[in-house]
Amino acid sequence: MYDDNTGAIDLFAAFDDVVRQSVSMILQLEPDAQKFIERFTSAVLSNEYDFFNSMEKDRDEKRCLARLFAMNIWNAMPLPSNHYRPLPLPTAKSNDPCFCGSGKKYIKCCEPLAAGGMPDIPEEMMMLYLLEAVPIKQLKQMWQEVEHSLLGFVASEWIKRDSHSVDWQERALLMLEPIFKQDDALLDEDDELAFDSMLDICTMLNKPRKKSALTKRILQHPNKSLQLAALQRHCCQLGDQGREDEAWVYFQQAQRLDPNNPNLSHLEILLLMQQGKIEQMQQRGSYWIKRLGNMNDDGDLDELIEMLREMISDTPAAVGYLIEQESPGASRMIAWMQAVADDIPPLLQQLDAEHGEIELINVADRALEEAWYELMEYCDDPWLNPDPWLTMLELHPELAGHISVIDDLLGFSTQLDTPNPILTFKPLLTLAMQQLQRLLPTQLQCPLNLDDVSNISALRVLAFLISTKLQLDEHSSATELLEWSLRLDPSSTLVCKSKLINEYLRSSRDEEALSLCCPDDFFASLLYGKALALFRLGRQLEADRCLAEVVRERPKVAKALTQKSMKQPKEYLKDDCVIVGGDDEAWLYRQEARAMWLATPEANNWLKRIMKSVK
Numbered sequence: 001m002y003d004d005n006t007g008a009i010d011l012f013a014a015f016d017d018v019v020r021q022s023v024s025m026i027l028q029l030e031p032d033a034q035k036f037i038e039r040f041t042s043a044v045l046s047n048e049y050d051f052f053n054s055m056e057k058d059r060d061e062k063r064c065l066a067r068l069f070a071m072n073i074w075n076a077m078p079l080p081s082n083h084y085r086p087l088p089l090p091t092a093k094s095n096d097p098c099f100c101g102s103g104k105k106y107i108k109c110c111e112p113l114a115a116g117g118m119p120d121i122p123e124e125m126m127m128l129y130l131l132e133a134v135p136i137k138q139l140k141q142m143w144q145e146v147e148h149s150l151l152g153f154v155a156s157e158w159i160k161r162d163s164h165s166v167d168w169q170e171r172a173l174l175m176l177e178p179i180f181k182q183d184d185a186l187l188d189e190d191d192e193l194a195f196d197s198m199l200d201i202c203t204m205l206n207k208p209r210k211k212s213a214l215t216k217r218i219l220q221h222p223n224k225s226l227q228l229a230a231l232q233r234h235c236c237q238l239g240d241q242g243r244e245d246e247a248w249v250y251f252q253q254a255q256r257l258d259p260n261n262p263n264l265s266h267l268e269i270l271l272l273m274q275q276g277k278i279e280q281m282q283q284r285g286s287y288w289i290k291r292l293g294n295m296n297d298d299g300d301l302d303e304l305i306e307m308l309r310e311m312i313s314d315t316p317a318a319v320g321y322l323i324e325q326e327s328p329g330a331s332r333m334i335a336w337m338q339a340v341a342d343d344i345p346p347l348l349q350q351l352d353a354e355h356g357e358i359e360l361i362n363v364a365d366r367a368l369e370e371a372w373y374e375l376m377e378y379c380d381d382p383w384l385n386p387d388p389w390l391t392m393l394e395l396h397p398e399l400a401g402h403i404s405v406i407d408d409l410l411g412f413s414t415q416l417d418t419p420n421p422i423l424t425f426k427p428l429l430t431l432a433m434q435q436l437q438r439l440l441p442t443q444l445q446c447p448l449n450l451d452d453v454s455n456i457s458a459l460r461v462l463a464f465l466i467s468t469k470l471q472l473d474e475h476s477s478a479t480e481l482l483e484w485s486l487r488l489d490p491s492s493t494l495v496c497k498s499k500l501i502n503e504y505l506r507s508s509r510d511e512e513a514l515s516l517c518c519p520d521d522f523f524a525s526l527l528y529g530k531a532l533a534l535f536r537l538g539r540q541l542e543a544d545r546c547l548a549e550v551v552r553e554r555p556k557v558a559k560a561l562t563q564k565s566m567k568q569p570k571e572y573l574k575d576d577c578v579i580v581g582g583d584d585e586a587w588l589y590r591q592e593a594r595a596m597w598l599a600t601p602e603a604n605n606w607l608k609r610i611m612k613s614v615k
């Protein structure tokens with residue numbers, strides 16, 4: 001039926017356009033099927049559809065084909081006049097007059113053409129285009145007429161769209177919200193997709209209270225399928241927030257509710273991926289693949305099994321596929337990273353040790369450098385339009401030899417909503433480390449010039465790597481990088497020292513920890529770290545005076561260290577951007593150092609004693 005040589009025409013998009021326009025036409029003409037068939041056929045013969053124009057057919061063949069298509073579309077159309085259900089036309093019999101009007105019998109005319117098969121038109125596709133055309137007032141009533149699973153599908157498609165002319169997320173909310181105004185007794189497993197879509201809509205429209213209330217309600221719902229859907233979504237949300245222990249509690253609840261549910265496989269692997277537990281993820285992935293294979297009698301689990309295989313064999317690529325749905329271009333960046341990490345390009349830059357400046361090795365690369373800088377100047381949101389900079393990277397892989405480019409890409413990676421950024425962008429971290437080690441010596445003749453763009457980029461890359469090593473609990477590597485950073489940039493002394501003192505104390509390097517401290521220190525880690533170092537070194541009088549002074553100055557930190565548990569403050573600002581003397585500073589230091597205090601014999605009792613004496 002179709003010709004191979006379709007030129008530049010995208011047949012799928014062209015077919016999609018035919019169906020969309022046909023839905024609008026039927027809404028104008030229903031319930032008169034014959035009128036629709038005639039008008040559709042006339043449009044085809046007038047060359048109004050690219051889909052048919054790409055076929056090398058004479059006029060009579062095209063007329064027959066058009067009528068067959070029209071009948072096929074009509075038969076799939078959910079008609080408002082028939083309570084949004086199709087009303088198929090009677091099937092022509094072989095000896096009936098052909099519907100095309102040729103005067104021949106159907107068997108001698110269009111039946112052979114029909115035997116070639118018509119494209120399948122899914123019910124979901126027809127409903128999607130129908131609901132696009134429905135007025136808002138009518139849309140709000142659809143929950144009473146149309147299967148809720150279909151409405152959930154349509155909403156899930158709408159919320160992926162980005163359009164200035166139509167607010168598809170708001171439209172989806174108006175359509176689905178009435179479903180969940182019903183009593184719990186009227187909700188069942190057919191509402192699962194609608195529930196999933198509602199949570200996504202609430203996220204996109206910034207309605208956290210509505211999302212929280214709906215999740216809480218469905219978590220307690222008597223229907224097993226709905227409750228399981230809520231458990232899985234809540235579990236993923238907690239994992240995204242880094243609340244790992246809580247996520248596993250809800251995962252275990254989901255296991256108890258339905259231990260044989262195949263979706264638990266993907267959820268468990270995703271949680272392990274979020275936490276960077278790669279070895280365990282691969283072991284559990286292999287277990288699930290075998291188990292699902294034994295359950296896969298009808299082939300329904302083929303796609304899930306293949307996804308698990310990809311997740312455990314090529315984790316960055318698998319994560320890239322997942323985040324591509326929300327951030328188009330992410331998978332291209334991951335593919336580029338993997339390619340350059342496998343064959344790292346030479347440096348485009350070198351260090352002028354005499355002046356402490358990073359400069360281009362070859363002046364001929366200046367145009368490429370300036371082109372990248374120009375792109376970045378207008379790149380406030382790199383994922384809003386990633387094609388220009390991604391194309392430049394793909395055309396010029398040598399840019400991986402420029403430290404400012406690496407710095408920019410590390411920044412881009414933090415803007416993506418990915419289950420485990422460190423795992424996903426591991427090739428980029430490898431590239432950053434190797435290029436930085438090639439570019440900068442462990443000792444400098446003079447400090448880096450902080451007026452230079454590339455110098456600042458290099459120090460920022462180093463800070464990123466330090467943060468990553470600490471997140472991965474690679475404390476030995478983090479210590480070496482912190483010491484390196486101090487040598488490269490003495491101006492970063494306080495920030496580096498506040499991190500380094502914890503690393504020294506963690507490895508019982510107490511004298512070195514003490515050597516970092518100065519009278520003008522104000523970071524809690526340096527103030528309390530100095531007291532702990534003195535205590536460990538047996539310098540009790542100095543330790544008592546030091547600790548008493550810092551407890552008076554920062555009492556919330558002392559309280560946080562001695563409490564059995566502490567909730568993260570609502571206004572926690574993360575890392576170095578904390579309020580001095582505030583709850584967030586206390587919580588952060590507790591997270592970093594409480595284990596060291598507890599591991600030091602009698603340190604906790606000493607702290608409690610000093611706290612009482614200060615009062």
